[in-house]
Every structure is written in C-alpha cells, then in structure tokens.
Amino acid sequence: MSAKKPFYITTTLPYVNAEPHIGHAMEFIRADIIARSKRLSGFDVFFNTGTDEHGVKVYQKAQQLNLAPQVYVDQAAAKFKEILPVLGMSSDINFIRTTDPHHIKSAQAFWQTVQKNGEKAKDGPYIYKKNYSVKYCVGCELEKTDSELVNGRCTLHPLQELEIIQEENYFFKFSAFQDTLLKLYVDRPDFVIPSTRLHEIHAFVERGLQDFSISRLATKMPWGVPVPGDETQVMYVWFDALVDYISAIGWPDDEVAGVSQNGAFKKWWTETGGVVQYCGKDNLRQQSAMWQAMLMAAGLTPSKTIVINGFVTGEGGVKMSKSLGNVVNPLDVVREYGTDALRYYVAREISPFEDSPFTLEKFKEAYNANLANGIGNLTSRIMKMAEANIQPDSVNPILAVEFIEALDHYDIKTACDFVWAKITALDVTIQKEEPFKKLKVEETKGAALKLIEELVKGLAEVALHLEAILPETALKIQECIKANKVPVAPLFMRK
C-alpha cells in the first residue's frame, strides 16, 4: 500500500509525418522535468508519450515512400522511441502508439460512448451524419483548407478553379458544448497555462463553435481507426489521437486492454484530477477545447491543466525550415554537448511560454557560461578543497519551497534561475571568504575547514534541485560528494 498521491502528465503525441525536431525535444524534456520533480516531491507519477500515426498526411507520406502505412509508421515510431533515452527521459515513461490494438479498441469505445450519450441528451445527438464539402485542387490532387488558400485559390495553381467535393461524414456536435467549455475556463483560471492562452481559447469559444467532421471515407483514406458499425468510414485523426490520454491509462478499464488494469483509470484520471497536457501553441484548440468537449460528451471529467509552449524559432524569430537551413537537430546537439546540456537550454534559455530563438551560437555561449564555467567549475573547485582537507560526511538537503512553487506553475525557467542563483552565491562565498587562503594560516584553518563543509552542503543542495532538470549531472555531483573526490573528468568541458 502506497500513500503516495498520483500525478499524471503527458506530452502531445508527435505526428509521425515529420522527423523528431527541437520543438518535440523541448516538450519532452519539459514534461520530463515536471514528472521528475513531482517524483522528487513524493508523488506517484504516470508519464505518457507516444506517437500519433493515423491520418491523411501519414497515408500520403507512406505512399510517396512506396511503403505500406504500417511499415512506415513502425519505422517512424521507432525513431521517436529511440530519442527518449537520448533526451534523458524517465525510464518508466509510457509509450503509446495510436496503432496499438488497445488504443484502437479504446478509441472505438469512446466513439460509441459519445454516440450513446448523445442519443439520450436533449442537445444531442453528439455524432451525426452530414454532407461535408471539400475544396479540392485538381492541380495538386489534394484537398485544401481555407487557410491554405489565397483569395479562394490554391497558391500553387492560381488559375485552376477549385472543385467542391461533397462527401458524407460523421460530425461531432462541438457546438453543444460551448457553454460548458466557457464555464470550465471561468471556473478554473489555471486550466490553460499561460493565462493569455486561456483568454485566447475563451475568446475563440465565445465566438461560437462549429461542429466538425470526425470521419473520412475509407475508400479515399483508409488509414484510420474504423468507425464502429460503419466500415465505409474511418475516424478523423484528431478524434482518435486525443483519446490516447485515456486509452493509455486503461479507459474504459478492463475490457479494453483485455487484462485487469486494477482501477488504473480511476487512479490516474479521477484521483489526480485529470491529466496535465503539454503541447505547442498550435494545439491550443484541439487540446483545450475540442478534446475537452469530447470528454464531456463521453461523460468524463476534463483534463487537469493544459500547458502551452511557444515555438522554437531560428535566429531573429523566423520559423525554422529546411529551405532556410536554420533547422537544429536535437540529436546533433546532444552528440556535441550531451543530454544535460540540451535539457539545460530548453529548460532555462528558452522562454517557458513564448516563442524563442534557438541558435547554435547562443547555445554554445549558454553552455560555456552556465554549465562549464558555472556548475562544472564550481563542482571542481569545491570538491578539490574538500578532497584535500575534509572527510566525507552525509548531507541531507531538502527542496526549497520557491523551487517547488515555480514548478507547480510550470515555470521551469524560474525554477532554474533559483538553482543558478545558488550556484553564483557559492562562487561569491568562495571569493569573499577565501577558504583557500585561510587554510594556510594556523589561526584561521579551523574556520576554513568549517566553511568547506558548508560549501559541500551547498553543492549537495544544488545537486538535489538539479535531479529533475539535469539528472545525469546531479548524479555525478552526488557521487563526487559521497566519495569526497573531485570529478574524474570535468562535468562540462569548455567548448
């Protein structure tokens, strides 16, 4: 029997249409920092990630590569799974794929539940069939959304008239949930973080909601979860993918996974007050409005919190793109600087909620200043004095309230600032008190030894706070302290 309180956090499942990029890395790392810090504070943590594998883009990509969709997504999912340890993700992270059989069953059960609830509801039905008109560019041989068009025309084929294709799809009665969503936003000011994003979604919902299509004709696009009771349609990818947040924890309990989940859903959804969802700002609507309405329609309580990240941009705030050549591959960064260096950068040097530029020059600067010259050098200088002059002693640091508070608000940068303020304070103390000098004089030697013990204590405190942020580094420092030795190699080599 564990008395630990449960906590559930998830990343957005990356869509496997693209390779893992720095934005994914940032989201993974930030969610991992929260997960680790919650464990440090004594919570029982379920940490979820995975891959979103259905939908038209994936289907097309597989066709381009001349691969069966399943073969393509297997390869793509493997790539995402491989980078988790490279980014220092908690080893007990759950990895769900939307092509997992238990997820597919869960998504279908979700559909049926929404359908059934809608039949009884006075504002139902929640799922109904309707003609859906698609704008189709013959030149591209592709469906186009309004946002892709300029003056109602395809930008690549401006002389071609767009064809309007009528298709019968299932729709979700999003509009029925407007009031309930607005009430959710008003009642829970922390539902979406930061608050500007809550205002944004509130304003969006207030303007009125349109029901959205949640299925596609299987003859045109077969790569999706089959709609229960209608083989001619597959689910629209969002309707399937978002369900992963509950399918991952066994919803709707035992019959889905085929094995007993021991009340996993109750524990991770009900007792936690819902999931904490990390996502990019482009996902604001899907995660904080559409998904919440879907949960309501299924008779489930909303998520706990949606944390919205900004985008990682290139220099000058421009979008990263292959054609501009300003794309940064997280794996290259890790290869050159190490996992913890990347974790440091996305935790502290990139704005917690706004767009921020990422350049290798800035990265190197921050690395040298705060890792090599900062925590790395500090560890060396303290441990050198300790090794030569004092005996190893046990230290039991505790987490600072300010640190925990900052993380409770998902303000990872402020939490890091707190730790680095401590690092600077230790450097200042050494300079001001000059224990290295006092050691050489008989009258002051005792004071110097005491001071060195204090410095080691301070270093241990820093290490404890770094456990969530830079787990490898924290461990190395703790081992040095325990053995009372200088690091065998510099923690962070200057670059």
Add this chain to the structure above:
RNA sequence: CGCGGGGUAGAGCAACGGUAGCUCGUCAGGCUCAUAACCUGAAGAUUGACGGUUCGAUUCCGUCCCCCGCAACCA
C-alpha cells in the same frame, strides 16, 4: 474594425505607477581553490511613435506604426 502575442542597452530577456534590472558580449581591476575558470567595478537604453490621466508612466487610457502566430473539417 477577425483573434491573440510582441516592439526595453550590441544580442536574448525581466520589471509593470515612484531612481529601468538580468544573462551573454565589451572594457578595467582583483583572486589563484577551480575547467585561461571565479569575484568586483565600468561603459552602454530619450523603454516603437504621438497624445492623455497622474505629484510622478516603461508600467494605466487613447490613436498610430512595425513584427509574429492563428483564422477551425492541415497534425
């Protein structure tokens, strides 16, 4: 009048009614325990523009200019 965010030292950010702070970079000095690291100090900003409120505005209000996302059935 579509929605939201932003314009603050060379760069990246903070503050948000009362002498404009931080990090990096630059310059000078100090220290030698340490990874040519560390510490101290200095230079550097008419806080996008113009009005208004106020004893006082970067901070509140109005107008304007510029930048970036989004504008739903593209993930």
